[in-house]
Amino acid sequence: MFETILENVSQKTPLVHAITNYVTVNDCANIILASGGSPIMADNIYEVEEITSICNALVINIGTINDVLVESMIKAAKRANVIGNPIILDPVAVGASKLRTDTVGRLLQEVKFSVIRGNISEIKAIALGSNTAKGVDADESDVINTNNLEETIAFAQALSKKTGAVIVISGAMDLVTDHEKTYLIYNGHPLMAKVTGTGCMLTAVIGSYCGANKDNILEATAAAVSSMGLSGQLAYDKLSQTDFGTSTYRTYIIDYMSQMNSDLLNGGLEIEIR
Numbered sequence: 001m002f003e004t005i006l007e008n009v010s011q012k013t014p015l016v017h018a019i020t021n022y023v024t025v026n027d028c029a030n031i032i033l034a035s036g037g038s039p040i041m042a043d044n045i046y047e048v049e050e051i052t053s054i055c056n057a058l059v060i061n062i063g064t065i066n067d068v069l070v071e072s073m074i075k076a077a078k079r080a081n082v083i084g085n086p087i088i089l090d091p092v093a094v095g096a097s098k099l100r101t102d103t104v105g106r107l108l109q110e111v112k113f114s115v116i117r118g119n120i121s122e123i124k125a126i127a128l129g130s131n132t133a134k135g136v137d138a139d140e141s142d143v144i145n146t147n148n149l150e151e152t153i154a155f156a157q158a159l160s161k162k163t164g165a166v167i168v169i170s171g172a173m174d175l176v177t178d179h180e181k182t183y184l185i186y187n188g189h190p191l192m193a194k195v196t197g198t199g200c201m202l203t204a205v206i207g208s209y210c211g212a213n214k215d216n217i218l219e220a221t222a223a224a225v226s227s228m229g230l231s232g233q234l235a236y237d238k239l240s241q242t243d244f245g246t247s248t249y250r251t252y253i254i255d256y257m258s259q260m261n262s263d264l265l266n267g268g269l270e271i272e273i274r
Contacts (some may be wrong), residue, residue: 001266001271002223004213005185005223006227006261007202007262008212009036009213010036010216010261011212013212014057014211015040015206016039016204016207016208016211017052018039018041018061018204019041019042019043019060019061019069020041020059021092022064022191023200024063024196024201025041027254028200031201031257032204032205032207032208033138033258034258035209037211039204044070045158045180046176047067048072048073048075052079052080052085053079053166053267057086057087057210058086059203060107061089061090061092062094062103063093065099065100068189069165069248070106071101073107074107077107077111078268080212086114086217087114087116088116088117088203088206088210089111089113089115089165089204090117090200091117091126092199092200095125096123103226108199112165113163114151114166115165115168115210116163117168119169119171119199120143120152123159124184125157126159128155132258143171144175144217148251153175153182153274156175156182157179162178166178166217167220168225170204171191173185174188174224177218178218181274182274183225183271183274184270185271186229186270186272187269187270188232189232189233191232191236191249192232194246195246195250198228199233202225205227205235206221206224207221223265228253228261231253231254231260234256235252236254239252
């Protein structure tokens with residue numbers, strides 16, 4: 001289904017500038033490499049414009065923000081807008097503090113994003129102004145189910161129309177949408193939530209896929225989400241054959257991402273298009 005997307009990543013080896021949080025920076029760099037891209041993790045305000053200028057995509061993750069870092073993010077993002085590079089925003093724990101909410105508000109006001117990826121509580125905090133985030137985790141009352149799926153699609157599409165960005169809501173079921181077309185992706189495994197940084201890693205993979213497919217952001221994003229989810233499934237299958245735990249599981253996820261191709265993805269893809 002996503003043959004061209006994966007082929008472009010393999011052929012172009014997109015250079016991804018990731019200004020991300022120090023908790024997961026190494027995992028993000030490794031997953032970008034595993035996905036077929038090449039990472040640059042530069043956040044010094046005096047070089048971010050130069051670095052962005054030589055890259056194919058920019059990833060911004062507010063997991064561990066400070067005043068200087070925010071200015072670096074905005075400076076890099078404005079440069080990416082000028083040269084037409086896709087920018088992916090991970091609004092970690094937006095709604096959990098005034099600082100995070102204000103920072104995301106400023107970013108959305110000053111920068112045009114290509115993709116915004118978060119859990120359901122983070123996306124609701126942006127779209128509806130709700131404040132149900134529990135740190136970096138989604139509130140249980142926000143979980144997408146059959147009763148609220150249509151409502152969730154509607155507000156995600158409305159947010160996409162308002163921001164011009166593809167919206168990704170990560171969870172047991174992943175939702176990827178623009179203002180018209182929605183992908184519901186059922187790949188993944190619950191154990192992924194027990195490994196710090198799988199969400200950050202997903203955002204980084206989206207950066208890699210979008211950097212190689214600038215003219216097809218929606219499908220590139222859906223392919224990235226599907227690839228990460230399937231890597232989590234396959235990694236769990238392999239883990240279940242061992243006596244190891246979550247640290248090994250993280251390694252297996254990266255291993256399977258490094259092996260991802262269209263045959264493997266199409267063989268395990270669980271997706272619905274609306």
